[in-house]
Amino acid sequence: MTDPLADWDIGRPLPRDARVFVAGSSGLVGSAVARHLRAAGFTDVVGVRSARVDLRDADATARFLDETRPAVVVDAAARVGGIAANAAEPVEFLHDNLRIQANLLDAAHRVGVGRLLLLGSSCIYPKFADQPIREDSLLTGALEPTNDAYAIAKIAGIMGVQSYRREYGRSWISAMPTNLYGPGDNFDLEKSHVLPALMRKFHEARVSGAPTVTVWGTGTPRREFLHTDDLAAACLHLLEHYDDPSPINVGVGEDVPIADLASLVADTVAFTGDIVYDTSRPDGTPRKLLDVSRLLSLGWKPTIGLAEGLASTYQWFLDQQGAQR
Template sequence: MPAASPALDPSATVLVAGSSGLVGSAVVRRLRAEGFTSVVGIRSSDVDLTDARATLDHVTSLRPAVVIDAAARVGGIAANDAEPVEFLNDNLRIQTNLFAAAHAADVDRLLFLGSSCIYPKHSPQPIPESALLTGPLEETNDAYAIAKIAGVVAVKSYRRQYGRRWISAMPTNVYGPGDNFHPTRSHVLPALIRRFHEAVRSGAGEVVVWGSGTPRREFIHVDDLAAACLHLLAHYDDPSPVNIGVGEDLTIADLVALVADATGFTGRIAWDASRPDGTPRKLLDVSRLLATGWKPRIGLAEGVRSTVRWYADTLAEPGGRPDGR
């Protein structure tokens, strides 16, 4: 098993890049709940991480002991497919600038959060970390995946060349409070929640869902992911990336049924098979993570219900922002 790291000092400065996003905001909440007293977030409105000089100046002025990189340009299938140049370039710049700044600030521990989309489209199931770079990627998000793969290689390179105790983790599909519920730029679960909630409010008798419903996906609640991040920083020190997931998946059709039930939708569900399905199945092998002593606590049905409540209370009311930010 990979070597453990010294316990994190709760008085040390921890910098969370992407602190206004789904994952970053959950990490900040978790750090504060666990008694960390010097948690600093970076939002895009604070610092443009695609700007190398601005990133370097900001990070070196703070000199954090720990950096958690949850910053990224993200979107669903449609956005990734339509804007591959932006997804590639922006994410490469964010990672490169933040890593260079962390190195200049002599950051001891850094956690880079990638994505399960780094793995080949037709990977063995469940997907082990060793599947990386063994086959072609899913075409609809290959630019984003390449950027994240570059981040994994960068972490390994800083470890090898400079002895940095940096690590990278690959989460499965993440959901929960603070997600992006934009009608065209969100991932599958928040998009479904918004669509079904609006159908119930408008009294619509039918909801159209993209694809065939047959692909299988795994989902982790963002609060579980945040807990896993802190656990790994204290218990994992290895150049190989580590998967973060729950070890179980379900079909998109079953997911749709969960969302329909949580929102109270009782009408007809129609499938638009002309829309892309994406990767047929994406279930992560989480044995490496479980071997460190961590396990998820929030079941999918419970998590979907609580996320629907959060969306209804927070974003669906007048004045709420549909993108969740």
């Protein structure tokens, strides 16, 4: 098979006929990446559901990549969840993510994948890192204990990419997105991240006529939120313009207090009751704002504002629920 990247160089558009395997293509991030690649003209975007190929299984992963022979791989596959899920299942979050990453990197190397992008998470950085968080903050302090198992697995993924670059000369990269949201998110109250959990809480309160909604923590922690369609655009931009062993941050460069986010979500779903804060619940990291100056210097910037993104995400949620405003 002819290598579609044989005559390709960083800084030029990837060949649109190159086969791209998006691992985790049915999830929040992977579906957005696959959608964006197709919209950008890629004609051979491959995905597979975990029911058919379990990426935690090394043999199954190797067989699939041997059969499909992608030129490019985007690793958006992961076991993910919010504070409650991470605290309850650290073994699963550690082992599943370690296995997925190791299996994909190993199989991709053996079939000669030319470009690979591993997506991590901003939770890899120390809990009390200087703000905004630069990429060189990695491994300079203690992690947030509520999701340290997941963070360690993602740090191992970064090291995997760097190791294949160093030992085998692979042109592989890793990117660390901030908090993500968008169509396809997980709205399970026990396993979801803060934004979709808030959206579902406020929606159900509005529908039931409940007078209050309880939000975990004090409302003071600040968080940055990136729409998955913006992340997907950044992924393609990085595949075409970035080739460095250091992970690169992907975010919007602005954050909001959780209390302000809760009010914005309440407005989005038309909830008019009161918001109560349960201060017995953990806040998590006090602030987590990424320094995205390196990404911006490559010529990319986000285009979807938080209010606009919340509105489209809520409409997707309503469509899935068969609900009406």
